[in-house]
Amino acid sequence: MDKPHKPHFIRACTYIWLALIILTCITYAIGETGWSGTAVMLTVLGTAVIKVEMVASYFMGLRRTRWLWRGIVLGWLILVSGLITIAYFKSLG
């Protein structure tokens, strides 16, 4: 029997892994500088949102499924990050 091809999502996922590592380091660096403020907060949260989408789409493979499934996770992500942002602005008074 022929050997099945190596699934070609591996390469994409390796790049995604690398990107996730870099983004994590950026978040950590921002944390270490002790910066605060709206722009910093939005950057950090935005980074997290992008990372979650990467994991959901590539690692979890949702980009190869019907939009319904992707939409549930994306909708959840937008809702949660949106409410976190609202709470942050509320904290500024």
Place this chain on the structure above:
Amino acid sequence: MINNPKVTHEIHATPPGDLAIWVFIFAELLAFGVFFVAYAFARANNVELFNESQQHLNRTSGAINTLVLITSSYFMVRAVAAIKQGLSKPCALWIASAIGLGFVFLAIKIAEFQATFAAGISLSTNTFYMFYLSLTLFHFMHVILGMVILAAIMLKALRGGYSAENHIGVETGASYWHMVDLLWIILFPLVYVIR
């Protein structure tokens, strides 16, 4: 038919793994989501307390743990890829590596908890620590549960229980493990970094 490279471009009706695990994953996302939002609003009412207490967290161990989980998650991607080629042994090896990193995560986390409890901090210290401890403890339990699931799958893979045609079990475990990673990706910046 497996040789057809187009196979991977296909749009699937359901996400990878058993649909039941996805019902479970969505419920978990909902539970954590509610907790994340509750944290954010509790913080809005106690900004100073939260910012002050957050200073005492060990951001470095939190960041290392993020890297550990992301890498572990990536190993599960490789495990699924391996079994899709019918390679049981490499699949089991990738899963074993993912579990190994799971232990690293737990060890770092335990050290962090130990330092926290040694400082006399408990759930009742203040609202920030209540959230910090319960969110991370709750996530900690999920890491353990994920590792148990992965271990069961690894043993079955070692026995040759999966094949290129039948590997839904591996995908089920991988999906759950990715969720554990996904939640930590939000938890870390939310609790350790954002101020």
Place this chain on the structure above:
Amino acid sequence: MQYQSQAVAKPYFIAAIGLFVGQILFGLIMGYQYVVGDFLFPEIPFNVARMVHTNLLIVWLLFGFMGATHYLIPEEAETELFSPKLGLITFWVFLVAGALTIVGYLMVPYATLAAMTGNDLLPTMGREFLEQPLITKVGIVIVVLTFLFNISMTVLKGRKTSISLVLLVGLWGLAIFFLFSFYNPSNLVLDKYFWWWTVHLWVEGVWELILGAMLAFVLIKVTGVDREVIEKWLYVIIAMTLITGIIGTGHHYFWIGTPEYWQWFGSVFSALEPIPFFMMTVFAFNMVNRRRREHPNKAATLWALGTGVMAFLGAGVWGFLHTLAPVNFFTHGTQITAAHGHMAFYGAYVMVNLAMISYAMPMMRGRTANSAAAQTMEMWSFWLMTVSIVFITLFLTAAGILQVWLQRMGTTPMSFMAAQDQIMVFYWLREITGFVFLLGLVLYIWSFFCKKGEAQTAA
């Protein structure tokens, strides 16, 4: 009926229905005492009527669960019961012990009963729902352990299915958590804290496993849907139930002296408790829509569907209504709780027992289903009881909202008794609706004796 020993279930079911009647009669007495305070005083004081009402409920539900277990385990395990005789012995011991306890409640003052039954040795009495004298509690433990031994042995020697596994876990959990009824710390906060380990972990934990297993069994039988599909759903529902239910215990720990973090734990997790109930409703309707056969027992199918819907409404929606800590700050221990309690117990546990009885009783009487006339009568009883419990719940909810408003809000809140006077009209309406419920119950029992039409016999 495939196995002879399944017939052991019959006396359990008959006793369950008999005690159900008793529960409703005492409910009516108590409902009347709400509006005419000295009714039947001093023969049956309010606290005694309440104790009998709630204790009968628990005991008859247990009889129902045990009957259901004796019926479904042989069929699932594909073997006769380990010992049918033991099954009958536990029945009689449980029935006599239960009856003596109720007689004790009614004949002597509670404090005298406590003194008579050795409460001094190990004080366990005087706590809501766990009022039983020490000897009754010990008796319950012996009965349940004997029963569990019999059932576990049956499962061990036969086929092991997911349904019997879930049912066994639920029943063992029931036995284990009952042990907390023997633990009675003198610190009032700790007392309540562990009291919920029996009460909450029963009705929002292990009982739900029993409920899930019973419902799955009835659905497999009446729809003919593949076992695999039903079992997968069962597992997902059970997992969700346990995750939300166990930490959800925290919703009882608001404002009673426990640490503050329970407000967060309790609010978040119990807010998710409706999910498994919602899944159960979707599950029941889904399975009936995908049915592979037309089972002649339409009444049993109706009860099974009703269980899903009413459990979701009563336990899920009415529970959620007052489960968030800031809401519960106002509603703690008001008529809102009573409203939720009535619909949740009816929707989840009463209905699943009636579904099981409705399915199994004709089988045990040698037919697949009752005659069309009997089934029509039973469906009438379904609607009478269900609609009246909905109205009882609505009236109590209205009473509760008004009570919170008058007694706990505003700058000059009313005293408890003054507020009670204001909501009297809802208590009257509730009592009248209670009689409609009794009518439904009478019709339900009557349907067993309906001779009209031809029963459908097994092919």
